[in-house]
Amino acid sequence: MxxxxxxxxxxxxxxxxxxxxxxxxxxxxxxxxxxxxxxxxxxxxxxxxxxxxxxxxxxxxxxxxxxxxxxxxxxxxxxxxxxxxxxxxxxxxxxxxxxxxxxxxxxxxxxxxxxxxxxxxxxxxxxxxxxxxxxxxxxxxxxxAEPQCPHPCKCADGIVDCRENSLTKVPTHLPEDTTELRLEQNGITEIPPKAFSPYRKLRRILLSNNELDKIKGDGLFEKLPELQHLDLRKNKISRIEASAFQGAHNLTDLDLSNNQIGMLSNDTFRNLTKLSHLIISYNKLQCVQRNALAGLKNLRIISLHGNDISVIPEGAFEDLKSITHLALGSNPLYCDCSMRWLAEWVKKDYVEPGIARCMEPPTMRDKLLLTTPASAFQCKIEYSPLKAEMQIIILLSNDFVVKRAIEYRFSIRFKKPFFRAAKQQPAEVLAKCDLCYTSPCENGGFCEALPDRQFRCKCTPGYHGDRCQHKIDACYGNPCRNSGTCKVLEEGRFRYLPNVTVGVLIKVVARRADFRVSVCDSCDCAPGYKGLRCESNVDDCANNRCANNATCVDLVQAYRCDCAPGFMGEYCEEKIPFCTKGHDPCENGGRCVDHKTHYSCECPIGFAGLNCSTNLDDCVDHMCQ
Known part of the structure; x- marks a missing residue:
């Protein structure tokens, strides 16, 4: 060797x-x-x-x-x-x-x-x-022989202990045999995608008391087949993105307590089929969507204690076949007919220990969910007298702007939402899962509900802003070109109907009347320009006086005549009098010849050039010796 x-x-x-x-x-x-x-x-x-x-x-x-x-x-x-x-x-x-x-x-x-x-x-x-x-x-x-331990952590027996070290990022290059990663009480704000994926033996990740504000759906736990325990307590998590826990198929314990989560969206935990403990207590939960807990067939304990939940939709606990304990206390439950199913459900196996109480309506205040008869969960329905007329208007119109204009006029005139056919729960309760119930869009804007208790306003013409709160200044940025001056003709781009009866409204909709103002600004054009935005130069050559096949060149508020050969004058109206006094360019005794469109010079011996201005050098090829 x-x-x-x-x-x-x-x-x-x-x-x-x-x-x-x-x-x-x-x-x-x-x-x-x-x-x-x-x-x-x-x-x-x-x-x-x-x-x-x-x-x-x-x-x-x-x-x-x-x-x-x-x-x-x-x-x-x-x-x-x-x-x-x-x-x-x-x-x-x-x-x-x-x-x-x-x-x-x-x-x-x-x-x-x-x-x-x-x-x-x-x-x-x-x-x-x-x-x-x-x-x-x-x-x-x-x-x-020993794997390296990231500073300032301590490593022993598969445990990497990085607690209380003021870390802002997850340490890299951990020992490959790491089974437990302790990152509690640091200042970690974000976890990069696949930060844990090299450590396939990880069984426990503890991240409590950090500064995390969301759990991204970027495959963070995708390659951790042995992960069983995940502790995310006492962070600032307000959002859990779709597929956030994808790949964590063997996770059994998940603690999300003491965060700022406001909503559990559909299918948040669907892939966690082995999860047995789910703690989401002391958050800001207001809404649990119908399929938020779908797939949790082995869940035994779930805590939603200490949140702001008023209503849980029927069927939300449908997949919880193994549940033994439900903590729902310290929530402002609205115990009407929509919660009757839950009152019946907790009584079957007594999974709720008798702590959860009703907050509203007044007749149910302080009554226990577990012991109050399900028959007491009632709804009082109040039908709107305008319901029939409004349905007619909706059937007659497919125009978005027309619909929103009518809705806005009725909401102002009758001091109530246009499409409220029945009143079962207060708007503040309904708004916990759908912020559009609070009518956040101003000036007739249409509210579109989005996931995670978000919304988007579609503004009527003439308004803009996240809540349609601003009028559009049609002259903003001056759309007029070529030094044109913009003038606003109407304030905004929408004109409301005057106060009229429902019958008149129906007739207006049937005629598909256009509520929109077609022109909202106007341009005063500078001299020489025209068009809606002063984009066109006025053709001053339209009635030009150019003569003798001259070419007209359009200028601003003027034109110019480019004369054909042999002509001159502002409009090319005069023939050039070649070879006459003042128009004879021939020098050195050259003879001028008029060819009507041009001239030529016949030069005497010893001179050359267009105007006979060049004295020929007679010394070229001289014979002097």
Missing amino acids: ATLHVLDLSHNQIATIGPKTLRGVSALRHLLLDNNVLTCVDEASIRELKDLEILMLNNNKLVTLGKEMLNGLSHLRTLKLADNALACDCHLAWLSRHLRSYPRLGQHTRCASPANLKDRNLADLLEHEFKCSGLVERTGSECS
Whole structure:
């Protein structure tokens, strides 16, 4: 082995080149380690290969390299490091300097992190661009048997303990055998996609008391087949995106308590089929959608205690076949007929311990959900006297603007929403799942309900803003061109009908009357321009006086005549009197000849040129001796 010159170990599963890995092969010239899973190359083991000419490390998982690894390798002519996970921080600045000194080495060596340097050529980076965050200590100088522990965490028995370290990011490069990650009481604000995916043995992730504001649906837990416990208590989470927990099929315990979640949307937990404990107490929950808990067939305990829930839709607990305990206390339950199903449901197996109480309506105040007879959950229906007439109007009109105009006029005139056929619950209760019940859109705007208790206003013509609160200034930005002046003809782009009877409204709708103002601004054009926006130059050549086949050129409030050959004057009305006094350009005794459209000069001997102005040099080809 002492005389071995070429060693090809590519396309294997080698993870480490340790201090003793290359002992006995000091005569090596070619070392090929492409396409492995290398995370560490001991710098001393490479430095001992004094005759090394080619070092191939492409397509591995190297994050850093020891700063003395290439010292003394004077014969090295090829170094390949493409497709690694190089972290271009302060520990790798030495390599950039080295590659600049030896341009033939390490071509196409690119950074994988941080994000602002990703895919940059390492040799092109300046010294000040290599920075360290302090979260990870990387020396890369030697590869020990023990996996590296990120600073300032403590690692033992598969547990990485990073509690109370003022971290703002999730540490990287954890030991691969990590089973429990403790990140409580830090200042972590966001978790990058797939931050946990390299650690497939993770069973517990504890992230309580941080600054997280949402759980994104970006595959964060997708490759964690053994994850069972996830603690997200006491953060600032207000939103859980769709597919946030996708892939966490073996999760059994999920704690989301003491956050700011306002709504549980449909299918939030659908893939968590093994979940047994779900704690969402002390949030700001106002709405639980019909299928928010769909798929939780093994759920035994759910806590919704201490929220702002008034109504839970019938069927919301349909998939909870294994439930043994429901905590619903300290919620302002509105106990009318829409909650009768829940009163019956909790009495079947007594899953609710008798804490949840009704808040409204007044006749049900302080009554226990568990012990109050289901028959007491009643609705008082009040029909609107305008219901029939409104249905007629809707049937007659398919025009969005017409509908919204009528609705707005009725809401102003009768002091009640236009489409309120029956009053079962207060608007503030209905608005907990649909903010459109509070009529947030102003000036006749149409409210469209969106997921997560959001809404969008579709404004009637003439208004804009997130609530249609602003009138459109038709002259904003001056739509008039060519120095035209904009004038507003109407305030806004919508004109309401005067106070009329329902019968007149029906006739108006039947005629499909157009409520919209067709012109809302006007342009006073500068002289010489015309058009709706003064976009057109007035054609001053329309009645031009150009004569004798002259070409008319349109100007602004004027025109110009470009004369045909042989003519002159403002309108090309005069023929040029060639060869007459004042119009004879021939010099040096040349004779002017009038050709009607032009002239020519017959030059005497010794002169040439258009006007005989050139004195010929008689000395050319002279015979003087």
